[in-house]
Amino acid sequence: MSHYTASSFEEAMGQFIECIEAVPPLPIFLVGSGGNGKTALVHKCMENLQLANRTVARPGHPKYKQEMSPLYVYEVYSESDVVLPSHVIDMNKVKFK
Numbered sequence: 064m065s066h067y068t069a070s071s072f073e074e075a076m077g078q079f080i081e082c083i084e085a086v087p088p089l090p091i092f093l094v095g096s097g098g099n100g101k102t103a104l105v106h107k108c109m110e111n112l113q114l115a116n117r118t119v120a121r122p123g124h125p126k127y128k129q130e131m132s133p134l135y136v137y138e139v140y141s142e143s144d145v146v147l148p149s150h151v152i153d154m155n156k157v158k159f160k
Contacts, residue, residue, distance in 0.1 A: 064089060068153045072100050075154050079104055082150035083111050088133040090149040091117075094142050100159030101138045112136065 065082065069075035082091045093101040105112070105119050112119065119136045131146055145151055
Protein backbone atom coordinates (compact mmCIF):
# COMPACT_ATOMS: atom_id res chain seq x y z
CA MET A 64 0.00 0.00 0.00
CA SER A 65 1.32 3.42 -0.89
CA HIS A 66 0.19 7.02 -1.14
CA TYR A 67 1.92 9.40 -3.54
CA THR A 68 1.38 13.06 -4.33
CA ALA A 69 2.59 13.88 -7.82
CA SER A 70 3.64 17.39 -8.77
CA SER A 71 4.19 16.65 -12.47
CA PHE A 72 2.85 14.29 -15.12
CA GLU A 73 6.27 12.62 -15.40
CA GLU A 74 6.41 12.06 -11.65
CA ALA A 75 2.89 10.58 -11.70
CA MET A 76 3.90 8.26 -14.56
CA GLY A 77 6.89 6.91 -12.62
CA GLN A 78 4.74 6.33 -9.55
CA PHE A 79 2.00 4.72 -11.65
CA ILE A 80 4.40 2.26 -13.29
CA GLU A 81 5.82 1.39 -9.87
CA CYS A 82 2.29 0.64 -8.61
CA ILE A 83 1.41 -1.40 -11.70
CA GLU A 84 4.47 -3.59 -11.16
CA ALA A 85 4.07 -3.91 -7.37
CA VAL A 86 3.73 -7.39 -5.89
CA PRO A 87 1.27 -8.35 -4.59
CA PRO A 88 -1.05 -6.29 -6.78
CA LEU A 89 -3.43 -3.85 -5.14
CA PRO A 90 -6.09 -1.61 -6.69
CA ILE A 91 -4.67 1.69 -7.95
CA PHE A 92 -6.60 4.93 -7.46
CA LEU A 93 -5.67 7.93 -9.61
CA VAL A 94 -7.12 10.93 -7.79
CA GLY A 95 -7.65 14.35 -9.37
CA SER A 96 -10.33 17.00 -9.59
CA GLY A 97 -10.22 17.05 -13.40
CA GLY A 98 -7.79 18.20 -16.04
CA ASN A 99 -4.95 16.55 -14.14
CA GLY A 100 -4.02 13.98 -16.79
CA LYS A 101 -5.48 10.83 -15.19
CA THR A 102 -6.90 9.53 -18.48
CA ALA A 103 -3.81 10.59 -20.46
CA LEU A 104 -1.65 8.72 -17.94
CA VAL A 105 -3.72 5.57 -18.42
CA HIS A 106 -3.41 5.85 -22.22
CA LYS A 107 0.34 6.48 -22.03
CA CYS A 108 0.83 3.38 -19.83
CA MET A 109 -1.67 1.12 -21.63
CA GLU A 110 0.99 -1.43 -22.64
CA ASN A 111 2.13 -1.75 -18.99
CA LEU A 112 -1.50 -2.15 -17.89
CA GLN A 113 -2.17 -4.84 -20.49
CA LEU A 114 0.97 -6.78 -19.55
CA ALA A 115 -0.15 -6.71 -15.91
CA ASN A 116 -3.73 -7.76 -16.85
CA ARG A 117 -5.14 -4.57 -15.32
CA THR A 118 -8.57 -3.10 -16.07
CA VAL A 119 -9.42 0.60 -15.91
CA ALA A 120 -12.68 1.51 -14.17
CA ARG A 121 -14.10 5.01 -14.43
CA PRO A 122 -17.36 6.37 -13.09
CA GLY A 123 -20.02 4.85 -15.32
CA HIS A 124 -18.07 1.59 -15.83
CA PRO A 125 -20.46 -1.31 -15.11
CA LYS A 126 -18.29 -2.69 -12.30
CA TYR A 127 -17.08 0.65 -10.94
CA LYS A 128 -16.49 0.06 -7.22
CA GLN A 129 -19.15 -2.68 -7.12
CA GLU A 130 -16.52 -5.34 -7.37
CA MET A 131 -13.12 -4.38 -5.96
CA SER A 132 -10.27 -6.12 -7.69
CA PRO A 133 -6.54 -5.89 -7.04
CA LEU A 134 -6.13 -5.63 -10.82
CA TYR A 135 -8.36 -2.58 -11.28
CA VAL A 136 -7.19 0.99 -11.82
CA TYR A 137 -9.78 3.54 -10.70
CA GLU A 138 -9.94 7.16 -11.87
CA VAL A 139 -11.66 9.19 -9.13
CA TYR A 140 -12.17 12.87 -8.34
CA SER A 141 -11.76 12.75 -4.56
CA GLU A 142 -9.82 10.77 -1.98
CA SER A 143 -13.16 10.08 -0.28
CA ASP A 144 -13.74 7.60 -3.16
CA VAL A 145 -10.60 5.61 -2.32
CA VAL A 146 -10.99 2.16 -0.81
CA LEU A 147 -8.09 0.75 1.20
CA PRO A 148 -5.85 -1.19 0.99
CA SER A 149 -4.74 0.27 -2.33
CA HIS A 150 -2.12 2.37 -4.07
CA VAL A 151 -3.14 6.04 -4.31
CA ILE A 152 -1.64 8.61 -6.65
CA ASP A 153 -2.92 12.11 -5.90
CA MET A 154 -2.65 14.11 -9.15
CA ASN A 155 -4.39 17.29 -7.92
CA LYS A 156 -1.14 19.30 -8.22
CA VAL A 157 -0.58 18.20 -11.82
CA LYS A 158 -1.61 20.71 -14.47
CA PHE A 159 -2.21 18.82 -17.70
CA LYS A 160 -2.74 20.54 -21.05
